[in-house]
Amino acid sequence: MNRVTIxxxxxxxxxxxxxxxxxxxxxxxxxxxxxxxxxxxxxxxxDFERAIADRLEHLAPGERDVVxxxxxxxxxxxxxxxxPAHDTERIDIDPDAEDAGATIPMAASAAPGPGEQSxxxxxxxxxxxxxxxxxxxCSGLAAYLRLDVTVIRVAVVxxxxxxxxxxxxxxxxxxxxxxxxxxxxxxAEALGTGRTAEEMLARARAQASPALATLGSIITRAVRALVxxxxxxxxxxxxxxxxxxxxxxxWLVLDPDSLLxxxxxxxxxxxxxxxxxxxxxxxxxxxxxxERGVAAVSRRADERRTSRPARIAVxxxxxxxxxxxxxxxxxxxxSHSTELAGLSDGRTTVEVDGERFCxxxxxxxxxxxxxxxxxxxxxxxxxxxxxxxxxxxxxxxEAS
Amino acid sequence: xxxxxxxxxxxxxxxxxxxxxxxxxGRLYAxxxxxxxxxxxxxxxxxxxxxxxxxxxxxGLLDHEWEESDSGPPRKYHRLTxxxxxxxxxxxxxxxxxxxxxxxLGAPR
Numbered sequence: 001m002n003r004v005t006i007x008x009x010x011x012x013x014x015x016x017x018x019x020x021x022x023x024x025x026x027x028x029x030x031x032x033x034x035x036x037x038x039x040x041x042x043x044x045x046x047d048f049e050r051a052i053a054d055r056l057e058h059l060a061p062g063e064r065d066v067v068x069x070x071x072x073x074x075x076x077x078x079x080x081x082x083x084p085a086h087d088t089e090r091i092d093i094d095p096d097a098e099d100a101g102a103t104i105p106m107a108a109s110a111a112p113g114p115g116e117q118s119x120x121x122x123x124x125x126x127x128x129x130x131x132x133x134x135x136x137x138c139s140g141l142a143a144y145l146r147l148d149v150t151v152i153r154v155a156v157v158x159x160x161x162x163x164x165x166x167x168x169x170x171x172x173x174x175x176x177x178x179x180x181x182x183x184x185x186x187x188a189e190a191l192g193t194g195r196t197a198e199e200m201l202a203r204a205r206a207q208a209s210p211a212l213a214t215l216g217s218i219i220t221r222a223v224r225a226l227v228x229x230x231x232x233x234x235x236x237x238x239x240x241x242x243x244x245x246x247x248x249x250x251w252l253v254l255d256p257d258s259l260l261x262x263x264x265x266x267x268x269x270x271x272x273x274x275x276x277x278x279x280x281x282x283x284x285x286x287x288x289x290x291e292r293g294v295a296a297v298s299r300r301a302d303e304r305r306t307s308r309p310a311r312i313a314v315x316x317x318x319x320x321x322x323x324x325x326x327x328x329x330x331x332x333x334x335s336h337s338t339e340l341a342g343l344s345d346g347r348t349t350v351e352v353d354g355e356r357f358c359x360x361x362x363x364x365x366x367x368x369x370x371x372x373x374x375x376x377x378x379x380x381x382x383x384x385x386x387x388x389x390x391x392x393x394x395x396x397x398e399a400s
Numbered sequence: 401x402x403x404x405x406x407x408x409x410x411x412x413x414x415x416x417x418x419x420x421x422x423x424x425x426g427r428l429y430a431x432x433x434x435x436x437x438x439x440x441x442x443x444x445x446x447x448x449x450x451x452x453x454x455x456x457x458x459x460g461l462l463d464h465e466w467e468e469s470d471s472g473p474p475r476k477y478h479r480l481t482x483x484x485x486x487x488x489x490x491x492x493x494x495x496x497x498x499x500x501x502x503x504x505l506g507a508p509r
Contacts, residue, residue, distance in 0.1 A: 039454075
């Protein structure tokens with residue numbers, strides 16, 4: 001199935017296959033740039049449109065209903081490449097009657113191409129497509145800075161190593177922020193209007209030395225492998241987190257008391273479960289977002305881009321979780337046992353609900369008061385060897 | 401007519417004379433000019449011809465007028481101005497002069 005677009009050429013509507021429309025766009029765009037210095041550019045552009053329409057008129061009546069891409073290509077091939085008149089190498093035939101136009105030609109062909117502009121006129125876009133490795137950030141930068149794309153990639157890799165990975169974050173941020181050059185106009189803007197992307201990239205390829213090209217392909221493979229590896233690590237972390245959360249919830253369901261002991265007496269298991277879920281969600285959503293980001297910059301993942309509602313849902317749930325987790329710290333008080341000072345001989349002072357005890361882990365003994373109050377040491381209670389004892393106070397005091 | 405054709409620059413230099421000559425008998429529109437040149441060494445395409453016609457018009461050598469066409473968009477007919485006619489005569493004479501010079505250069509002493 002081929003989609004068809006209605007195109008207005010010199011006042012006539014044509015049904016043209018989308019691929020043909022693209023060719024037309026590219027050709028007309030290139031013509032416009034090549035005629036950048038021609039005073040009659042606008043009129044010439046109309047003339048070209050008329051010439052295309054005129055040639056389309058000459059197709060057999062049946063073929064005219066929908067103009068195919070190959071018919072468009074034939075017509076454009078017949079029109080040829082647009083060559084500005086002053087670029088024509090001319091033999092200076094009559095030096096006495098030299099006109100204004102005749103003085104330009106040699107200088108014009110020596111100067112940079114007619115559409116070539118300074119970097120001020122270029123815009124930073126991502127150049128996706130054939131020559132993009134991931135999200136086209138490097139090829140866009142290369143076009144913007146007029147450098148070989150391999151040079152940029154080497155720089156990015158070196159910087160990433162030197163900054164222990166910050167380069168990857170910078171890349172992802174740029175991939176998300178820098179717009180993609182979609183239309184031919186945007187591509188022209190990205191490249192400096194003088195060139196189409198194809199010309200620019202062909203030039204870059206032609207300029208690249210074989211060594212640079214080899215280096216480029218090594219980097220290409222390394223980056224692809226790194227992306228795949230990163231995604232596996234992230235996915236593994238996500239599953240581990242999920243497993244950890246499931247285990248915690250399972251623990252809460254099967255043996256609530258042992259877990260609830262960590263919190264104030266009377267804290268509901270549901271509340272603790274919610275809190276644990278929220279705590280787990282914070283890194284989970286973050287990892288998920290990073291994984292999606294990495295997936296988005298690797299080109300093949302384009303088709304399964306995360307939908308906007310899904311992204312909004314995940315990020316708002318993340319914010320809610322953050323709020324709940326922080327509130328939970330205050331709202332769900334853990335039992336107030338505070339380690340005050342650990343001593344080198346294995347004794348630790350703890351404060352449990354306002355009272356101080358000294359725990360001697362080495363001898364499994366607990367004393368009243370701080371461990372530093374040596375003179376007031378009074379034997380309080382010997383720790384039982386059995387884990388649970390009915391005579392114990394409700395607050396669990398554990399020697400660690 | 402490949403890019404590496406060694407005579408290409410010569411033809412390109414003479415294209416202006418060829419166009420002016422093709423228009424000498426009377427007005428033509430662009431497609432007709434291309435048709436005239438098609439079977440000659442000066443065969444060219446719209447991409448080259450249109451900007452050249454624009455330049456010749458700016459130099460005051462050509463003039464154009466619009467005319468409705470039975471099939472397709474209106475046509476732009478080009479015709480030589482007096483200056484164009486004069487330029488053609490000069491170029492033609494100069495070309496003959498060059499040809500004669502080349503001949504005499506190669507003549508045995």
